[in-house]
Amino acid sequence: MVLSLAILLSCQLLGEGVARGLNLPVPGPVLGMAMLLVGLRLIPQLALVLRPTVAVVLANLSLMFVPAGVGVVGNLSILSSDWLALSVVLVVSTLAAMLATVGTFLALRRWGQGDS
């Protein structure tokens, strides 16, 4: 577990360093994810080391959003008198985005399936 954490944090650190160093519009952890993917391609044994820790982390991904979520409750007043309009916008726009994404994905799924 300690080795896994060290690998994850090293990738994040590297990603953070490159993102800030080159002023990229990508968050460090997202770049770190790309770096770890490259690492896994180069050293497939890494997957065996990481798997138990990653399984626990991803099964409890919701936990990590709780502190930010609590912040939202304390800050709901920022929505002010717009809260009803904003709620409608959030719900409709999120549903529309999911529908558009899933529709496009399914419509284009047939292509590229043959090249396996």
Add this chain to the structure above:
Amino acid sequence: MGDMAALWSYLSTEPLLWLTATLLAYLAAAQLARALGTPPWANPVLMAVLILAPVLWATSTPYATYFEGAQFIHFLLGPATVALALPLYDNLPTIRKTVLPIVAALLVGSVVAAVSAIGLARAFGLAPAVILSLAPKSTTAPVALGIAEAIGGLPSLTAVLVILTGIVGAVTVTPLMNALRITDWRARGFAVGVAAHGIGTARAFQVHPQAGAYAGIALALNAVLTSLLVPLLVRVLLP
């Protein structure tokens, strides 16, 4: 009584109390969700927040004090994002065969997420600063805050809208996809990752590992695309 007050004043200023409280609230929320048969509306983030918020309010604990403890959990968002590389790696063979749907769905979904938010907000007559805060709502929080700041939105409002969007997506994705009889976990996961970032991705991992992997790809790609796209769309739609 004096001892109790002294104990409280000690505990309430140490990170231990609110770190533990956050873990316990999350465990209680997960347990409750399981007991209810994990219905989509019993979202663990939402329920844990609904347990903690009244406790903070009743003890008049400021958010800054709470966060001194909770920051250790909040910090894990970084390594957890890096960890998404493993399911991505596991699914590489399928991903290779779905490159076209991934790219096209990302573009369409990301544009619809931003344009529908801007359009609806304009139709409701919301203030320009509010519209600009709303535009990057579907991408992961650090990216959304950066965009909001760059285009003239209010980052603190964006932070609230991003989290709420995540919860809306996480709660609605399962009933929506079931109603449409969509059974492709890749498509379902990708959709919630594009529309509802990390909180949607957390939901996808609860439902199916492949949905989680595709939500993770969507989250990563949309972080990049939204930061390029939203400033451009705003210039076109809000001259």
